[in-house]
Each structure stands twice: as structure tokens, then as C-alpha cells.
Amino acid sequence: MFLFCTDTQKQNETNYQSELNSLATDHHVTGQVNWDNGGYMNAHPSYDITWHYDSQRKKVVVTNIHLTIASGLAPKTGGGFWDAYVIRRSIDPEPAKDPRKFPYGRQGDVTGVDGNSLKNDYFPGSVGFYAHNNKTQAEVKAVNDYHGSYDAVQNNDGSWSLITIYSRYGVSSHQNNPTFGEPAWAEWGKTSPIATITLPKLATSQVHYHYNQAENRYYESRIIFSIIFWLSLSANSLTMCT
Incomplete structure (x- = not known):
């Protein structure tokens, strides 16, 4: 099993946790x-x-x-x-x-x-x-x-x-x-x-695809924030970084 996280996503999670921690005081x-x-x-x-x-x-x-x-x-x-x-x-x-x-x-x-x-x-x-x-x-x-x-x-x-x-x-x-x-x-x-x-929210990943009939493949067209891929030996699925 492999876990890949982009630097952007890691930074988003770090910032999110830092904001929540700052709210622990009055x-x-x-x-x-x-x-x-x-x-x-x-x-x-x-x-x-x-x-x-x-x-x-x-x-x-x-x-x-x-x-x-x-x-x-x-x-x-x-x-x-x-x-x-x-x-x-x-x-x-x-x-x-x-x-x-x-x-x-x-x-x-x-x-x-x-x-x-x-x-x-x-x-x-x-x-x-x-x-x-x-x-x-x-x-x-x-x-x-x-x-x-x-x-x-x-x-x-x-x-x-x-x-x-x-x-x-x-x-x-x-x-x-x-x-x-x-x-x-x-x-x-x-x-x-x-x-x-209203508490801060974690920035999430959004990936947009288009379908190319000639090539019969999906291509990534744009990444808004970050991409997280979780790969296993049996299947591919999307998950959060930990």
C-alpha cells in the first residue's frame, strides 16, 4: 500500500490544524x-x-x-x-x-x-x-x-x-x-x-477531467488545490492524507 500527498495538501492540513489550535484560548x-x-x-x-x-x-x-x-x-x-x-x-x-x-x-x-x-x-x-x-x-x-x-x-x-x-x-x-x-x-x-x-475549514482537493474519445483516455485538465491518491495492489481509490 502506498500513500501520496502533495506539498499543497500537507500545507493545507498544517494551516488548518494551526488555526484550530489557536482557538483553544479565550x-x-x-x-x-x-x-x-x-x-x-x-x-x-x-x-x-x-x-x-x-x-x-x-x-x-x-x-x-x-x-x-x-x-x-x-x-x-x-x-x-x-x-x-x-x-x-x-x-x-x-x-x-x-x-x-x-x-x-x-x-x-x-x-x-x-x-x-x-x-x-x-x-x-x-x-x-x-x-x-x-x-x-x-x-x-x-x-x-x-x-x-x-x-x-x-x-x-x-x-x-x-x-x-x-x-x-x-x-x-x-x-x-x-x-x-x-x-x-x-x-x-x-x-x-x-x-x-464559524470554524475554519480544511481546504479540499478538486480534480477536473475531460474524456478524449480519440485516445480513449481520461486526462487531467486542472488542479484547483491539491491531489491525494491512495493506491493499493488491488484497486485505486481517493483518500485523505494523515
């Missing part, structure tokens, strides 16, 4: 999220998240989360619904659904619900919370910086989510054209991913 992801809810909210949380890559387990690990939530008066006002957001570790479950209903248009939210009750119900286990009444502009915010260790969640596109944000919003049976007085309720939904990590 790195930071920072950013800001704008919560405006169509003009009915004016909050801007900022985050600073510490993470590293565990090459033994092939996991992205989060060790610290620091949050601040700046806010101000919203340019628009509504009927009195308590819009709210919670920021959680990416491994934590979404907030539980509230089955209680309220008559749309007759009152702004579920009877007895306010910013403090939402905080009591949904902030425990979270790292950040913000609620805003879109009529009175009253607000409640809370932050609980995280110090510990947990594995980030890998997404379908290969990236890793470090935290997850959920938004509280009102719904009814006729969401696009609700009828006055019809039952309405609140639900929680996951917002677009933020604070994601």
Missing part, C-alpha cells in the same frame, strides 16, 4: 442588537461573550457572557401590550407558553401581566431580560452575567450559536386582521441568530 464575540419592534420599542442590548474551541471534543465552549441593555422612549405607542425579550444560553429551552387569553382591543394584555410579573416568570435561568409596555412606555430590565461553561449549539449551516434570544409577541386567530374583542394571547418566538461562530 476569544471574544461582541456586538449590539437593536430592538425597535416597528417603532414601538427602543432598546439596544450589547454583549461580550468569551468562548474557545475544545479540539478533543470538537465543541465550541462558552465560559462568560456580559450584557448591558441601553434603552429609551419609543417613537410610537400602542394599546398596552408588554413586548418582552429574554436572552438565554443557546442550550436552554424556549420560554413556556402562557395559555391565558385577553380580548383584543379591549385591553392591552393578559389580566395581571406586567413587566415585573414577566420578569418573575421568565428571567430565572436567563442571562438578560427586557420588557416594555407599548402604551405607557414603562420598562423592566434585568441582567445576570454568566460565568461557567457550556457547549454552544451547532446550526444546520455549520455555525455555532453562543446565545439565543426569544421575543414575546401578541397573536390572535385573525392575526393580519384581528376583530375587536376576539381572543388574543402571547407567544414566544426565537429571533434571528446572533453571536455565532
